[in-house]
Structures are given as C-alpha cells and as structure tokens.
Amino acid sequence: MEVLLAALIALALAAGAMSAFVAGHADVSVAATEFCGVFVQALPFLVLGVVISGLIAAFVSADRLARWLPRRPAVAVAVAGVGGAALPGCECGSVPVARRLFGDGGSGAAALTFMLSAPAINPVVLVATAVAFPGQPAMVFARCAASLITAITMGLLWLRWGRAEWVTRRLPTPHATDASRWAVFTEAARHDFLQAASYLVLGAAAAALLRVALPPWVFQHLAGHLILGVLTMALLAVVLALCSEADAFVAASLTMLPLLPRLVFLVVGPAVDVKLSAMQAGMFGRPFAIRFGPATFVVATVVATVVGLVVLR
Amino acid sequence: MSRGTQNTFVLLVGLSALVMAIKGTYLHFVKPSLLPWLVAAAVVLIVLAVASIVRDLRDAPDAPDADEHGHRHRPWLVWLLLVPIALTTFVVPPPLGAQGAAPEAVAVTAPPKRAFPPLPAGRAPAVSIPDVVMRAAADSTNSLDRRLITLAGFTVKYPEGTDLGRVVIVCCAADAQLARIHLSGAAAAEAAGYPEDTWLQVEGNVVPGTSTASTNFIPTIAVSRVTRIDKPANTYAY
Numbered sequence: 069m070e071v072l073l074a075a076l077i078a079l080a081l082a083a084g085a086m087s088a089f090v091a092g093h094a095d096v097s098v099a100a101t102e103f104c105g106v107f108v109q110a111l112p113f114l115v116l117g118v119v120i121s122g123l124i125a126a127f128v129s130a131d132r133l134a135r136w137l138p139r140r141p142a143v144a145v146a147v148a149g150v151g152g153a154a155l156p157g158c159e160c161g162s163v164p165v166a167r168r169l170f171g172d173g174g175s176g177a178a179a180l181t182f183m184l185s186a187p188a189i190n191p192v193v194l195v196a197t198a199v200a201f202p203g204q205p206a207m208v209f210a211r212c213a214a215s216l217i218t219a220i221t222m223g224l225l226w227l228r229w230g231r232a233e234w235v236t237r238r239l240p241t242p243h244a245t246d247a248s249r250w251a252v253f254t255e256a257a258r259h260d261f262l263q264a265a266s267y268l269v270l271g272a273a274a275a276a277l278l279r280v281a282l283p284p285w286v287f288q289h290l291a292g293h294l295i296l297g298v299l300t301m302a303l304l305a306v307v308l309a310l311c312s313e314a315d316a317f318v319a320a321s322l323t324m325l326p327l328l329p330r331l332v333f334l335v336v337g338p339a340v341d342v343k344l345s346a347m348q349a350g351m352f353g354r355p356f357a358i359r360f361g362p363a364t365f366v367v368a369t370v371v372a373t374v375v376g377l378v379v380l381r
Numbered sequence: 382m383s384r385g386t387q388n389t390f391v392l393l394v395g396l397s398a399l400v401m402a403i404k405g406t407y408l409h410f411v412k413p414s415l416l417p418w419l420v421a422a423a424v425v426l427i428v429l430a431v432a433s434i435v436r437d438l439r440d441a442p443d444a445p446d447a448d449e450h451g452h453r454h455r456p457w458l459v460w461l462l463l464v465p466i467a468l469t470t471f472v473v474p475p476p477l478g479a480q481g482a483a484p485e486a487v488a489v490t491a492p493p494k495r496a497f498p499p500l501p502a503g504r505a506p507a508v509s510i511p512d513v514v515m516r517a518a519a520d521s522t523n524s525l526d527r528r529l530i531t532l533a534g535f536t537v538k539y540p541e542g543t544d545l546g547r548v549v550i551v552c553c554a555a556d557a558q559l560a561r562i563h564l565s566g567a568a569a570a571e572a573a574g575y576p577e578d579t580w581l582q583v584e585g586n587v588v589p590g591t592s593t594a595s596t597n598f599i600p601t602i603a604v605s606r607v608t609r610i611d612k613p614a615n616t617y618a619y
Contacts, residue, residue, distance in 0.1 A: 069386045075463060076393075083471035090474050100474035105410040105554030107465045111398060112418035115425050203493065254432045261426070262387055262459050265394065269461040275555065310556055317551035350458070 099276045106272035106343070109311055110160040114264055117161025121168035122257030125239075126249045133169065137178055145223035148178035149216050152185030159187035159312055159338050160268060160347065164260040167239070167351040176230065181223030184364065187312040188215030188338040197334065200316035206379050207327060211316075214335045214375040218368045222339075225363065236353030237263075260351070267350035271343025275309035278342070297329035302369045305337035312338035328376040335372035340364040382456040388433045390462050395426030397470040406469070408615045409476040411553045476616045477548050477557045478578045479537040492598075494521040505529040505584050509618050510547040511560040517592035517600035525587040532602065533582045533610060536575050537561055543573040544599075545583060547618040560618065563591070566603030575609070582608045 090097050137144040155162060166183030170176050187193065189212050201207040240259050247255075310318055315337045319330040340361050349357035401407040402420050411419075468474060497520045500506050508516075508530045516525050534545040537559070546561035564572050564583065572581055585604035592600040 069383060069389065072386050072389055079463075079467050079471050086467075086472045090472055094480045097474050098477060098480060100468055100472065101409060101477055102555045102557075104465065104468050104474060105550075105557075108398075108401065108407060108410045108419070108469065109415065109553035109555075111394075112415065112422040115422035119425060250432075251436065254429055254436070258387070258391060258429050258433050261391060261429070262462075266458040266461045269464055270458075273464070279555065308555070311552050315556075318556050 095280050099280045102279055103272050103276040106275055110268055113161040117164045118257045118260040121164040121260050122253040124168045125256035126253040141227050144178040145181045145220055148182040149185045149220040152182050153189050155186040159344055162186040163347045163351055164264050177223040177226040180226050181219045184219035184222055184339050185216055193312050197316040200320035210331050210375050210379040211334050214372040218339055218371045221367050222364055234355040263350045264347050267346040271346035274342040278307045297325055298332050298373055301329040301333040302336045305333045306341045309341040309343040327380045331376040332372040336368045339368045384437055388430050390459055391426055392430035393466050395423045397466045398423035400470050406473050477554055492519040494519055496522050497524055500524050505531045507531045510534050510562055511549050511618050514560050517587055518598045526589050531584050536577055536579045538577045550617045563601040564604050565601050568604040568607045571607045580610050580612045582610045
C-alpha cells in the first residue's frame with residue numbers, strides 16, 4: 069500500500085516531464101496512444117464481462133448450469149456455441165465469463181466453445197460486419213458460419229484431448245457458505261477484473277509495440293498470393309489484437325486483398341490474438357494458454373479458408 | 382500484495398476512467414460514442430472497490446486475508462495496472478497525427494458506385510476529408526463537381542508535395558487510418574509553407590477525375606484559400 073502511494077506521488081510529480089518525453093518522440097507517442105486506445109476501448113467490455121461473471125458466481129451454481137445444458141457433452145458444446153450469440157460484446161469480456169462457466173472441471177468444453185463463439189457471432193458484431201461490407205451478405209454469413217464451426221470444433225477437441233491439469237489457475241473458493249449474494253458477487257467481479265485487466269495491459273502493450281514495429285510493406289505486397297495472403301492476414305489478426313466490433317471495418321479497408329484472406333482475418337481475430345492469449349494465461353493458466361492459442365489459430369485459419377472457398381465464390 | 386492494495390488498484394482504474402471522461406481526454410483514444418459505457422464502467426469499478434474496502438474494514442478482525450489464494454501465482458502482475466493509470470491520467474499521450482495512422486490501403490479495383498446525398502447548400506459547405514475521398518471515388522451523382530467546398534485537416538508532407546489529412550478511427554486509436562487529399566492550385570504553395578501537422582482550413586474545388594487507381598484513389602483539390610486554424614479538441618474523423 070505504501071509503495072503504491074509512493075508510486076502515485078512520484079507519477080504526479082513526474083507527469084510533466086513524462087508528457088514532454090512522450091510528445092517529443094513520435095514512435096513512443098504513437099505506441100502510447102495505441103496502447104491507451106486498446107485499453108480504454110476494452111475497459112467497458114471487460115467490466116461488463118466481470119459483472120456477468122460475478123453474477124454467474126453469485127446466482128448460477130455448477131449443478132444448476134449442468135441442469136441447463138444438455139446431458140451429452142457434444143450436444144452441450146453445440147448449444148454453447150449457438151448460445152454465444154446472446155452475449156453482445158467483444159472478446160475481452162468473454163474470457164472472464166468463460167472462466168467462471170468453466171468452473172473447476174465439469175462442463176469445460178461448453179464454456180470454451182462459448183468463449184470463442186460469443187465475441188464472433190453476436191448481433192452487434194454481425195451488424196458491424198454487414199455495415200463494413202455493404203452489398204456482400206455472403207461475408208456476414210461466412211464469418212458467422214466459420215466462427216461457429218471453429219468454436220464448436222475447439223470444444224469437441226477439448227472434450228477429446230483436453231486435460232483438466234492444464235488449467236492451473238484456480239478461482240477463489242467462496243470462503244463462507246453464509247456469505248451474502250452481494251459479497252460473493254463483488255469478490256468474484258473484483259478478482260476477475262484484477263486478473264483479466266493486468267493481462268490486458270500485457271496484451272495491449274504487445275499489440276501497440278508490434279504495430280509500431282511492423283513495416284508498412286507488410287500491408288502492400290500481398291495482392292495475388294492466396295496462401296501467403298491467408299497466412300499473413302491470420303498472423304496480422306493475432307498481432308493487431310483488434311476488438312471484434314472494429315475488425316470488420318479494418319478488414320473492409322484492406323481493399324487490395326481478395327475477400328478470402330479478409331474473412332480469415334475476421335475469424336481468427338476474435339478467437340486468438342496476443343491480448344486474448346495473455347488474458348487466457350491469466351485466467352486459466354499458462355499450460356492452458358500455450359496449447360489452446362496455437363490450436364485455435366490452426367483450426368480458425370483452416371475453417372475460415374474452407375468456408376471462404378465454399379461461400380465466397 | 383494486500384487486499385487493500387488490490388482494492389486501491391480497482392478504485393484507481395475506475396477513477397482514471399472517470400477523469401478521462403470528465404476532462405475529455407478519452408477522445409484521444411476512442412470515439413465519443415463510448416462515453417456512456419466508459420462512465421458506466423468507471424462507476425461499476427468505483428462501487429466494487431468501495432464495497433470491498435468497506436467490507437474489509439468491517440470484517441478485518443475475524444477474517445484476515447480470507448481469500449488470497451487466487452493471487453498467489455504472480456501478484457506483481459497487478460502492478461502493471463499502474464501503466465494505464467499513469468498514461469491515461471498523468472501522461473495523456475496526444476491523439477494520433479500524420480505519423481501514427483496506418484498507411485492507407487492500396488485499392489486495386491474501384492469501389493462500387495452509389496448515389497451519395499447532395500452536399501449541404503451554401504457557397505462553400507464544410508465537408509469532412511474522408512467524405513470527400515469516398516465521394517470522389519464512388520459517387521455516381523458526382524456531387525463534388527463544380528462545387529466550392531471547405532475542408533479542415535492537418536498538413537502531411539511528402540517529397541512530391543503537401544497533402545491535407547485527417548485520421549479516421551472506427552473504434553479506437555489502434556485501428557486508425559489516414560484519409561488524405563492532395564493540394565494543388567493557387568494557394569497550395571501557401572499550404573506547403575507550413576510545417577507538417579499544421580491545422581489548416583482550405584477552400585477549393587476537387588479536380589474531377591483525380592481519384593483513380595493510379596492515384597490510389599487519393600483525389601486532388603485545387604485550393605483557392607488557406608487559413609490556419611487551431612487544433613480542434615477532437616482531432617479524429619469517424
């Protein structure tokens with residue numbers, strides 16, 4: 069506590085000097101502004117996410133959730149995938165919600181499917197995609213279908229190969245059974261916010277630095293190379309860590325590329341990026357994140373390419 | 382890390398969001414439409430923090446550190462929250478200018494033509510630069526032809542000349558892109574005399590047929606008057 073107060077006083081005293089330094093260095097200033105952009109944009113969605121996860125902690129017990137979901141795990145995964153459409157928001161909010169739904173074991177696969185589908189197929193994102201690609205409804209359909217298939221595939225893969233011991237982070241156990249609903253809610257929301265927000269800082273910083281370091285020619289030398297274009301757009305989606313409600317507009321502006329690589333960008337982005345992987349490492353644990361991230365990347369890229377080849381022709 | 386410090390961090394993040402909303406500095410980073418959400422998020426965080434602090438003070442004697450186990454792994458990571466608190470409240474980096482926006486996409490094919498609404502009436506209506514770029518490339522009614530218009534933006538220097546630009550953001554500063562228009566005509570030399578990132582208001586006519594694939598769909602405006610203006614409070618276009 070004393071250290072924090074000292075740090076704050078030091079910050080207040082050094083604010084002028086730091087502002088001058090940032091303003092004097094173009095790269096530092098761009099990176100700082102982009103970092104703040106990602107963080108400030110994500111903050112309301114993150115808060116919405118931890119409020120929902122707090123409500124789940126307070127009101128939805130594990131056995132009640134199990135009663136809501138179909139008995140057969142594979143069917144539960146499919147239901148969770150479609151159910152993702154009910155959480156309007158972007159990916160930052162869905163990580164704490166999914167961690168809360170995941171519980172300690174239990175219906176884990178369905179929670180992971182929900183985590184991947186919610187930011188990609190909710191109505192807000194689909195409307196944004198339709199606005200960004202006027203006159204191309206196939207793009208909206210392809211995005212929805214590819215994201216849903218990716219989410220369900222990852223859920224089924226987790227059912228088959230996932231191991232509970234990869235999830236090393238434990239949720240705080242409710243200390244007393246007589247704790248009030250309000251106390252359970254605030255404790256869960258507070259815990260999830262601190263975990264997710266501190267990893268969001270790491271992810272936003274990585275995204276801002278990579279954007280500044282990324283040479284401009286990356287954007288320009290891709291026209292005509294299908295496989296190269298797909299791979300580059302998939303990697304760009306990971307690196308740029310855009311909000312799923314904004315990525316459609318960015319993809320729409322990259323008019324030098326055909327639709328297929330841009331679809332890959334839209335499907336990979338909400339499922340896996342540097343910011344999400346950092347947050348997953350924080351909420352689920354590192355052994356989970358280093359397996360789940362790359363697997364999602366491969367599945368999302370392949371699924372989006374196949375769907376794109378079928379739909380966008 | 383003590384629970385008190387954790388609660389203080391939640392409180393500080395909430396307060397810094399509130400400060401950004403009140404001082405208007407959030408406009409350096411995101412769109413105005415995020416304001417109600419940002420305020421709501423700030424209020425939720427402040428309420429959460431105050432509720433936790435009050436409960437800890439009340440329960441302090443009988444339940445010290447009752448649920449620390451969630452944070453045993455890397456408690457120092459929470460200290461990273463000092464970075465956004467410091468940047469958004471104390472440092473406040475400037476909005477992106479000519480240097481920060483992504484290089485605009487190189488369009489290979491012309492965008493599909495559609496009819497834009499007519500320009501506002503008057504001698505020289507104010508039009509935003511991204512709107513002019515869109516109209517020049519895709520307006521089937523050619524609403525820009527033979528019309529004097531007023532544009533505001535900052536100067537962008539290139540070896541070949543001076544452009545007037547605006548940074549367009551869709552969602553937040555991380556997706557910023559530069560919309561720009563080449564300056565030519567009688568007053569272009571005056572505009573070129575200013576250093577980069579000077580805010581100017583110019584009057585002129587868009588030269589028909591300058592927005593083509595060979596110019597990357599960047600139109601040219603023949604400028605008849607240049608006025609230096611103050612940097613606006615909200616520098617982005619949407």
